[in-house]
Amino acid sequence: MQQDVERVLISEAEIKAKIAELGAQISADFAGKDLVVVGILKGAALFCSDLFRAITIPAELDFMRISSYGAATKSTGVHRVLLDLDYTLEGRHVLIVEDIVDTGLTIKFLKDYLSQRGPASLKVAALLDKPSRRKVPVTVDYRGFEVPDFFVVGMGLDFREKYRNLREICILKPEIYES
Numbered sequence: 001m002q003q004d005v006e007r008v009l010i011s012e013a014e015i016k017a018k019i020a021e022l023g024a025q026i027s028a029d030f031a032g033k034d035l036v037v038v039g040i041l042k043g044a045a046l047f048c049s050d051l052f053r054a055i056t057i058p059a060e061l062d063f064m065r066i067s068s069y070g071a072a073t074k075s076t077g078v079h080r081v082l083l084d085l086d087y088t089l090e091g092r093h094v095l096i097v098e099d100i101v102d103t104g105l106t107i108k109f110l111k112d113y114l115s116q117r118g119p120a121s122l123k124v125a126a127l128l129d130k131p132s133r134r135k136v137p138v139t140v141d142y143r144g145f146e147v148p149d150f151f152v153v154g155m156g157l158d159f160r161e162k163y164r165n166l167r168e169i170c171i172l173k174p175e176i177y178e179s
């Protein structure tokens with residue numbers, strides 16, 4: 001796996017330090033509030049579990065999984081909910097956790113979808129933010145790192161479902177992407 005890596009963009013130590021920082025910020029911001037942390041499978045599973053452990057206030061952990069329809073998905077942002085939250089969010093503070101915000105279409109869908117359930121607040125935490133690719137404006141309230149428009153893998157981010165278990169954010173060798 002490591003032999004497929006061209007270069008490391010963000011090291012494990014940098015990621016660790018940033019997650020500690022984000023966890024402290026979230027803990028301060030939501031102190032005394034009823035917080036539900038929602039990781040978006042599969043990509044966010046790794047970041048979300050690290051971030052959740054960096055949160056030092058009482059909070060609930062849950063996951064959603066959504067998929068895009070067909071081939072046009074990434075551009076149309078048509079999504080289908082494969083795993084949903086099955087309880088009320090009325091009056092609760094919801095933090096959506098993503099590995100990356102790219103076009104913003106996934107977050108836009110999720111915010112529209114979850115805001116119908118009357119949460120007291122609906123915020124977004126993302127390990128990576130790629131603003132240069134945005135198709136719809138979305139706010140990332142808790143952002144780990146801004147990344148340039150490279151195809152990155154690791155810490156949950158995949159290329160054809162592989163490389164999610166790399167502990168750094170990496171760029172693969174061109175021949176891997178081309179194969």
Ligand code: PRP
Pocket residue numbers: 040041042043044068074098099100101102103104105106107158
């Ligand atoms: C990736 C990533 C985000 C989304 C971001 O998920 O994990 O959820 O795309 O892209 P966007 O801002 O353009 O909507 P993907 O659909 O690849 O599924 P996965 O998490 O299971 O890998």
Ligand code: MN
Pocket residue numbers: 040041042043044
């Ligand atoms: Mn995802």
Ligand code: MG
Pocket residue numbers: 043157158
């Ligand atoms: Mg993916």
